[in-house]
Amino acid sequence: xxxxxxxxxxxxxxxxxxxxxxxxxxxxxxxxxxxxxxxxxxxxxxxxxxxxxxxxxxxxxxxxxxxxxxxxxxxxxxxxxxxxxxxxxxxxxxxxxxxxxxxxxxxxxxxxxxxx
Amino acid sequence: xxxxxxxxxxxxxxxxxxxxxxxxxxxxxxxxxxxxxxxxxxxxxxxxxxxxxxxxxxxxxxxxxxxxxxxxxxxxxxxxxxxxxxxxxxxxxxxxxxxxxxxxxxxxxxxx
Numbered sequence: 001x002x003x004x005x006x007x008x009x010x011x012x013x014x015x016x017x018x019x020x021x022x023x024x025x026x027x028x029x030x031x032x033x034x035x036x037x038x039x040x041x042x043x044x045x046x047x048x049x050x051x052x053x054x055x056x057x058x059x060x061x062x063x064x065x066x067x068x069x070x071x072x073x074x075x076x077x078x079x080x081x082x083x084x085x086x087x088x089x090x091x092x093x094x095x096x097x098x099x100x101x102x103x104x105x106x107x108x109x110x111x112x113x114x115x116x
Numbered sequence: 117x118x119x120x121x122x123x124x125x126x127x128x129x130x131x132x133x134x135x136x137x138x139x140x141x142x143x144x145x146x147x148x149x150x151x152x153x154x155x156x157x158x159x160x161x162x163x164x165x166x167x168x169x170x171x172x173x174x175x176x177x178x179x180x181x182x183x184x185x186x187x188x189x190x191x192x193x194x195x196x197x198x199x200x201x202x203x204x205x206x207x208x209x210x211x212x213x214x215x216x217x218x219x220x221x222x223x224x225x226x227x228x
Contacts, residue, residue: 004159033215042120043160043205043218055214090159100213102148102167107159 003027006091006108013081014116021076021111023091029106031097032074034066037088037110049074050097081115088112118143122206122219129196129226137191137222139180139206147208149173149182149189150216154203163191163204196226 004025013019023032034046048056049068063085065077074091092105099105123138141149148167152160164173169184178193189206206219 006159031214035218040220042220045210045215045217048215050214056212092159097214099209099216100148102150102165104162104165105152105160105216107152107161109157109159 004091004093004106004108006089006111008111009109010112010114012114012116013078015081015083017081018077018079020078021089021091021113023074023076023108025072025091025093025106027093027095027106029093029095030071031094032068032071033092033094033105034074034076035090035092037090043090046076048097055097078113081113083115086113086115118147118208118211118217120206120208120217120219122204122222124220124222125203126223126225129224131198131226131228132195133226135191135193135196135200135224137204137206137224139189139191139219141187141189141206141208143187143208144211147210147213149180150207151178151180151189151191152205152207152218154205154221156202160205196224198226198228200224201226 032049036044047066067075088110090110091108120141150165151163153163154160164175166173166182172181203221205221207216
């Protein structure tokens, strides 16, 4: 148990559906991240939040909409997705953004998303 | 921007064999380097890290040395166990120092 909880674990949705992924951390961290993990590809950084403010959007299509209401919760709202968006979506948190100095990321177990 | 390349898998070994997973990087400045491990059905966990050149990170029998001259951070273990079967990711800090950039991952399968 890493202290980062993601729900749901699995999600199947049609291309016209709207759904949301939820991430929660009780580690007292200030930074939160969304990554996308697809087979045979490197993990792709999607969004970074620090103290509830978005600090990075890695050219993610607008059909993915993040929300960070407080430092403990992070959502990823999904709408009109494509089959190629099927992947494992991982949430992570860290004490702050000091990855340069070796700050550790704590990952959730992910949400396995299938878009039909 | 910063990037990392790690060897393609899968790597299949017998128990007690020696393990090397190669990782090289491209970066501006002085990134921190990491190895993360992902066990089946779980998220990634930090295995070890190094924050400056010539540092050696170690944990659970795994080691990696930050080699600036060869821009490498190869993961090694002298004697693998079945429980080491997992996917291993090499990573480095991005140019802004605010997030991690990961490689594709290398699947390790250890049989008894």
